[in-house]
Amino acid sequence: EDQVTQSPEALRLQEGESSSLNCSYTVSGLRGLFWYRQDPGKGPEFLFTLYSAGEEKEKERLKATLTKKESFLHITAPKPEDSATYLCAVQPYSSASKIIFGSGTRLSIRP
C-alpha cells in the first residue's frame, strides 16, 4: 500500500537553529515527491517537486533532498515567519491523478 509518514509531528526551534524534517514513503514506483507549506486557515502552498533519488532543490532557507525511501526538508537558520505546517506528498506511477499526503510536521520558530 502506498503511504507517506512524516516526522516529527511537531518541532519547536529557536530562531537560527537549523534542523531537518523527514518524509518516509512507500510507493510502487515514484512519479514525484512534493513539499508544501500550510499556514493556519489557509490552503497549502507549493514549495518543491523532486523526481529522482539524489535530486536537491533550494528556496531561500529551505532545501529538499530525495533518496529512494525518504525525503528531507532542511531548514537553515530559520526565522519566526518559517513557522507553519510542512506537508509531504507523493504521486505513484500507478495513478495519473492520485496524490498521497502525509499528516505534516508543525514547525514553530521562537524569536
Place this chain on the structure above:
Amino acid sequence: GAGVSQSPSNKVTEKGKDVELRCDPISGHTALYWYRQSLGQGLEFLIYFQGNSAPDKSGLPSDRFSAERTGGSVSTLTIQRTQQEDSAVYLCASSLKEASGRAFYNEQFFGPGTRLTVL
C-alpha cells in the same frame, strides 16, 4: 491574478442535510482536485477532473459524495445526507495539465478551503 477561490468559507449544517461546496479554479487550469482535511490529518484525495476526460472518483468515501465540473471551469462538491464524520476542511486545487516528459506534473494551487461543520 486571481487564485483559486472557494465558497462558502464556512458552512454549518445539521446532520442529514445536503450541502454544496463551490470551487473556482485559476483561469486556464485544466486539472482540478478536491481534497478533505480533518483536524491534525493530511489531505485525503477525493476526486480529480482533467479537461474533458472522465473524472477520477476513486477517492470519494461514499455514494453520498459527488462532484461535477461545468464547462471545464467551476466545480461543485455535493454531500448528501451529511453525517458528523463529514466535518472537515474541504480543499480545492487546480493546476495546468500534466506535461509530457520529465515535467509530468505541475504544481497545484490551492484555495483557502471550506470548513464544514455537521452538528
